[in-house]
Each structure stands twice: as structure tokens, then as C-alpha cells.
Amino acid sequence: xxxxxxxxxxxxxxxxxxxxxxxxxxxxxxxxxxxxxxxxxxxxxxxxxxxxxxxxxxxxxxxxxxxxxxxxxxxxxxxxxxxxxxxxxxxxxxxxxxxxxxxxxxxxxxxxxxxxxxxxxxxxxxxxxxxxxxxxxxxxxxxxxxxxxxxxxxxxxxxxxxxxxxxxxxxxxxxxxxxxxxxxxxxxxxxxxxxxxxxxxxxxxxxxxxxxxxxxxxxxxxxxxxxxxxxxxxxxxxxxxxxxxxxxxxxxxxxxxxxxxxxxxxxxxxxxxxxxxxxxxxxxxxxxxxxxxxxxxxxxxxxxxxxxxxxxxxxxxxxxxxxxxxxxxxxxxxxxxxxxxxxxxxxxxxxxxxxxxxxxxxxxxxxxxxxxxxxxxxx
Numbered sequence: 434x435x436x437x438x439x440x441x442x443x444x445x446x447x448x449x450x451x452x453x454x455x456x457x458x459x460x461x462x463x464x465x466x467x468x469x470x471x472x473x474x475x476x477x478x479x480x481x482x483x484x485x486x487x488x489x490x491x492x493x494x495x496x497x498x499x500x501x502x503x504x505x506x507x508x509x510x511x512x513x514x515x516x517x518x519x520x521x522x523x524x525x526x527x528x529x530x531x532x533x534x535x536x537x538x539x540x541x542x543x544x545x546x547x548x549x550x551x552x553x554x555x556x557x558x559x560x561x562x563x564x565x566x567x568x569x570x571x572x573x574x575x576x577x578x579x580x581x582x583x584x585x586x587x588x589x590x591x592x593x594x595x596x597x598x599x600x601x602x603x604x605x606x607x608x609x610x611x612x613x614x615x616x617x618x619x620x621x622x623x624x625x626x627x628x629x630x631x632x633x634x635x636x637x638x639x640x641x642x643x644x645x646x647x648x649x650x651x652x653x654x655x656x657x658x659x660x661x662x663x664x665x666x667x668x669x670x671x672x673x674x675x676x677x678x679x680x681x682x683x684x685x686x687x688x689x690x691x692x693x694x695x696x697x698x699x700x701x702x703x704x705x706x707x708x709x710x711x712x713x714x715x716x717x718x719x720x721x722x723x724x725x726x727x728x729x730x731x732x733x734x735x736x737x738x739x740x741x742x743x744x745x746x747x748x749x750x751x752x753x754x755x756x757x758x759x760x761x762x763x764x765x766x767x768x769x770x771x772x773x774x775x776x777x778x779x780x781x782x783x784x785x786x787x788x789x790x791x792x793x794x795x796x797x798x799x800x801x802x803x804x805x806x807x808x809x810x811x812x
Contacts, residue, residue: 436454438452438512439451439453477493537565539613555600574618577622602619638752655740680724688704763781764777774790
């Protein structure tokens with residue numbers, strides 16, 4: 434392992450400094466953005482290319498200006514500091530004061546930024562498993578294994594455990610970027626010991642059930658739960674995206690939004706006449722631009738789920754209805770009524786058509802139509 438200071442000639446007058454990092458057979462470069470007037474690392478040469486030497490026969494180097502001398506001293510300090518940091522990383526050391534930061538508090542900080550229910554749930558599971566105080570300096574491969582064992586003993590599904598493991602892994606990656614730890618303990622867990630993702634059964638409503646649900650009045654005063662769920666069924670949006678919709682996001686029947694889950698490019702979703710009818714029936718709040726403002730301000734996530742469950746039961750639906758059932762319902766209805774997979778994928782905002790193909794597997798009516806297309810072989 435080595436950190437070597439080098440200089441590179443720029444297109445204009447001068448040289449830029451950079452560090453050549455060589456470690457375990459791999460080489461990479463880092464640029465501290467320090468510029469020098471001359472190349473002070475290589476000896477001077479005469480016009481014929483021969484080295485110039487002093488009276489003692491040693492190679493002569495350019496004499497740095499006062500300003501460049503200060504920069505060279507700074508670069509040497511930075512080089513030594515970087516070399517020490519790499520050695521610490523190689524042997525798993527970090528600043529002991531930083532490693533005292535509480536893991537629970539760190540995850541809570543990320544939760545306040547992301548507002549993701551999964552992060553909140555992870556915090557609760559970490560508290561039950563490890564307690565309130567979990568310094569980063571005490572978290573290692575063994576700690577993560579014990580947490581995974583706790584999740585399994587708590588009879589959580591494989592997919593739920595897989596979700597918690599993935600989030601915890603991303604938390605440790607964030608901690609590495611913040612220079613709290615030097616390696617991710619999740620990545621030290623052997624692949625065979627990590628929770629495996631299993632394809633879960635996708636619950637969806639057929640047209641008859643959705644029609645029955647739309648005709649059933651709400652069992653409580655908050656009608657926006659009904660409108661929001663039906664809107665999910667007609668658009669395929671996640672509830673997190675529905676709650677973030679502003680009136681300014683809708684223009685000429687098209688919703689422009691950025692998915693809360695991926696936070697990447699904008700999506701443009703044409704709204705059906707039925708979806709627009711739901712929006713037209715909502716009473717706007719003069720103080721807020723949020724379309725479904727009652728769900729955002731007045732009730733919690735768990736309250737919304739409880740109301741949704743009570744409404745489905747009052748409609749005589751025995752299936753477990755969650756907000757994501759609305760997204761599944763939209764996808765299966767579109768495919769059932771002849772829409773191609775590619776268009777459905779774009780409407781749902783999937784990054785890969787393979788994700789959308791999962792919905793095609795669960796539609797029994799299309800399978801029945803397919804097998805009955807074979808001509809009668811018995812005459």
C-alpha cells in the first residue's frame with residue numbers, strides 16, 4: 434500500500450497535484466485541487482535531455498517559490514494523513530470518538546429525512562433486539578448475525594427480514610461515507626446466512642370487488658381514504674406518491690411526479706376520466722396545495738390502514754386490503770383487459786419490464802383463454 438504525490442502538466446501554464454493510491458493490486462487517483470507553477474518532483478535537464486547536477490554530483494531540482502513551498506508542505510501533510518487513513522481502514526480502525534455515535538440515533542436521523550415507514554420499523558426492531566444504546570464501535574459481523582437471528586425468532590417473514598437487512602446495509606454504507614466506520618458488517622455475512630427474498634402472493638381486487646367497494650360508503654367521516662384508495666386502483670400509484678400530489682403537478686389531465694421510492698426522473702401519467710372525476714370531487718384546502726390534504730395532516734399511517742380495512746370488511750371483501758393492493762389492482766385490471774406489458778410497465782413507473790411480468794402470471798382469466806385456444810382434437 435502506498436500514497437505517492439505526483440504532478441501533471443496542465444494544458445495551460447502550471448501543474449496540478451494528485452495522489453497515486455496503490456492498494457492490493459489496484460490503483461486509483463485523488464486530486465486535492467492544489468496547483469504549482471513548476472514540476473518540483475523531477476530533476477532539471479539540459480536541452481539535450483541530460484540531467485543537471487550540482488557540485489556534489491546530485492541531480493538538481495527547481496527551487497520552489499515561497500508560495501509553492503507552502504503548497505508542497507501542505508501536500509506532504511495531506512499525503513501522510515491519507516496514508517495513515519488507509520492503514521486505519523485496512524486494519525479496521527476509526528476515530529474512537531466517532532465510533533461512539535449511537536446507531537439508533539443515526540437511523541432515526543435518516544428516518545426524519547426520508548420519512549419512510551420501513552426505517553421507522555427498523556428502529557423499533559433494533560431497540561427490541563439491542564436496546565436503546567448501540568455505539569457503532571460495538572457493531573460488527575456478530576452483532577448483525579444476532580439481529581438476523583432475533584428477526585427470525587420473532588417469526589417475521591423472509592421478505593420482511595430481507596427488507597430490514599437491505600436497509601441496515603444501506604445505513605452502514607451511509608456511515609462509511611460519513612467516516613464513522615471503515616467497513617460494512619452486513620457485507621461480512623456469508624451469502625447463505627442472509628435472508629432470502631421470496632416471491633410473495635400479490636393480493637388484488639377484481640372488477641366486481643372494486644365496483645362493490647366503490648359503492649360502499651365509508652364507515653367513518655374521513656372520506657379521503659376512499660377517494661385515495663380508488664385513485665390508487667385507477668392510476669397504479671403508490672400511496673406515498675398519492676399523498677405528495679399537489680394541484681400544480683396536474684396539467685391538462687396529466688400528472689407529473691417523481692417517485693418517492695426511486696427519486697429519479699419525472700414520470701408523466703395520463704389520468705383517466707374516472708381518476709379526474711375523483712379529483713374533481715375533492716374539496717381543496719385553501720391553506721395547503723396538497724390534493725389529499727386530510728390524509729397528510731389529520732391521520733397517521735396506521736389509522737389510514739385501519740380505516741381501509743374496516744371499509745373493505747363493510748363491503749363484504751374478505752381479502753386483506755392494504756394500500757399497495759390498489760397498485761396491484763390497477764396492474765392486473767390493465768393486463769386483464771388487453772393492455773400490453775410494456776405500456777403497463779411505463780404507467781406503473783417500473784424500471785424493468787420483468788417487474789411488470791409478475792402481474793401477468795397471476796391473472797387466471799388470460800391463462801384460461803390461452804389454453805382454450807387449442808382447437809378441439811376430438812372432433
